[in-house]
Amino acid sequence: MNNRNIDVHCHFFNAAFAFNELLEAGWRLLHGDYPYKSNELLKAKALAVTTRKVVGYVKYIASLLVTAARSPQANYDYEQDCYAKSQWHPSRPIITVPLMMDIFFAFDNGSRQQRKTRLETLPAAERKTAIAPASVSEREIPTFDEFAEKMKNMVIEEYKRQAARKSVARTYTPKSALPVVRELDRVIATFKAEAMPAVATKGLPSGGNVQMTRGYKKHLKELKALRKKNPDTVFPFLAVDPRRIGIEKLVRDQVVRGSFHGVKLYCPLGYLPSHPDLYPIYKLCIKHHIPVTAHTSPGGFPSQCSNIRTLSRKKDGTVVPVVFDKKTFEATHPVKKGEKAQSLFFANPENWTEVIESDGLDTLHINFAHFGGQEDIKKYAAGSADPTNWTARIIGLMNRFKHVYADISFCPDDDMLQAIDAIVSRHPIVEERLMFGTDFVMLMIDKIGLRNYFNQYTGIKPRMMTANPQAFLRYTQ
Numbered sequence: 001m002n003n004r005n006i007d008v009h010c011h012f013f014n015a016a017f018a019f020n021e022l023l024e025a026g027w028r029l030l031h032g033d034y035p036y037k038s039n040e041l042l043k044a045k046a047l048a049v050t051t052r053k054v055v056g057y058v059k060y061i062a063s064l065l066v067t068a069a070r071s072p073q074a075n076y077d078y079e080q081d082c083y084a085k086s087q088w089h090p091s092r093p094i095i096t097v098p099l100m101m102d103i104f105f106a107f108d109n110g111s112r113q114q115r116k117t118r119l120e121t122l123p124a125a126e127r128k129t130a131i132a133p134a135s136v137s138e139r140e141i142p143t144f145d146e147f148a149e150k151m152k153n154m155v156i157e158e159y160k161r162q163a164a165r166k167s168v169a170r171t172y173t174p175k176s177a178l179p180v181v182r183e184l185d186r187v188i189a190t191f192k193a194e195a196m197p198a199v200a201t202k203g204l205p206s207g208g209n210v211q212m213t214r215g216y217k218k219h220l221k222e223l224k225a226l227r228k229k230n231p232d233t234v235f236p237f238l239a240v241d242p243r244r245i246g247i248e249k250l251v252r253d254q255v256v257r258g259s260f261h262g263v264k265l266y267c268p269l270g271y272l273p274s275h276p277d278l279y280p281i282y283k284l285c286i287k288h289h290i291p292v293t294a295h296t297s298p299g300g301f302p303s304q305c306s307n308i309r310t311l312s313r314k315k316d317g318t319v320v321p322v323v324f325d326k327k328t329f330e331a332t333h334p335v336k337k338g339e340k341a342q343s344l345f346f347a348n349p350e351n352w353t354e355v356i357e358s359d360g361l362d363t364l365h366i367n368f369a370h371f372g373g374q375e376d377i378k379k380y381a382a383g384s385a386d387p388t389n390w391t392a393r394i395i396g397l398m399n400r401f402k403h404v405y406a407d408i409s410f411c412p413d414d415d416m417l418q419a420i421d422a423i424v425s426r427h428p429i430v431e432e433r434l435m436f437g438t439d440f441v442m443l444m445i446d447k448i449g450l451r452n453y454f455n456q457y458t459g460i461k462p463r464m465m466t467a468n469p470q471a472f473l474r475y476t477q
């Protein structure tokens, strides 16, 4: 009996999701409520939402508009269609593992959390005077309509620039910017409607203790619906960021008891896998056989902050402060084209050692997504002995731990199959642990298109599309 093939790494989110999260993050920044509402943590200074601050976010949204303007359902259908028409000539649909993304904390530099800790150590009387007044006066804060209009116009301008440059992703590029304007207007209108008190966040299975931002909540619901409709071919992963209040509860509701199959971490957004608040989640993952996928390439969409304060838990249980400073980092680590300093710092597979060497966590099922990134894979395949090579580090972890996996998503070069063969011939373990993945819809940005991606991987070792992902997902067909 033929097992179905599995794409262990894809995304079905779209530009509307990202724009929703930008509106929420930006609007909260303006009111001193970012990343938390004043009743969630102590209110800090309001911040001006400057063009410079949001420009990276705007570029990301525009790139999604160029390539991924479709609904999650349409993205799923599109993937099945590309697969069906590919040279794999499949007789049955592909199993997809759509990973959620949590970009809400992209502007968080950790100062809010630190400030809270500092204030909590002060006596109550002193605490009051220590809370600084807002740096943006009420009069300077624009109305929501003005703010949303400004964000929308920035996205449209950037969209036009990007759309003019692209020749790929023809299927998605709208003929004019009109559908884009309509789409953004729709997000703004829904955002406003949801802000009305009548539509509170009640009714969530997690109750009121979980911080649910609009884009996150909407995409979560969409993936649940998609899974319900396609229970045999959709296995969604919940996006986990340790800074989201109530995240452990959310994992219990949506993964342990709900329809999500695994957990997705995206450390370049400004936290380490050894963040203390992730440990209760790892324990849940071990107990309930939940797999974890972690972004492990030097690129991607990183934190928009250049100085980030966070925490790390060592394997002996001590918690230490960690500071990322972009300038200091770049002085000692060369950042090549296509790489991001934040990704190089936070997504380094080396950061996982403290986690998997911790008591009881050595059986965690982890997928190091992208296998360290295409450049490192190719260098390692060509014989590089660089000990800091991420692919080499991941293989080192595969050799030491039973449930360490990797996927080859977002590796579109046509010599990837040869590179994989070269690595497998030196490290047979890779044949048992490497998995096929596309990274659709992100793949559509600047890259070769989804059907071509399938074609490029025609002839990949069958177990990388079936047995390996089945073992990682603990799923039997």
Ligand SMILES: [Zn+2]
Residues within 6 Å of the ligand: 009, 010, 011, 099, 409, 439, 442
């Ligand atoms: Zn991805």
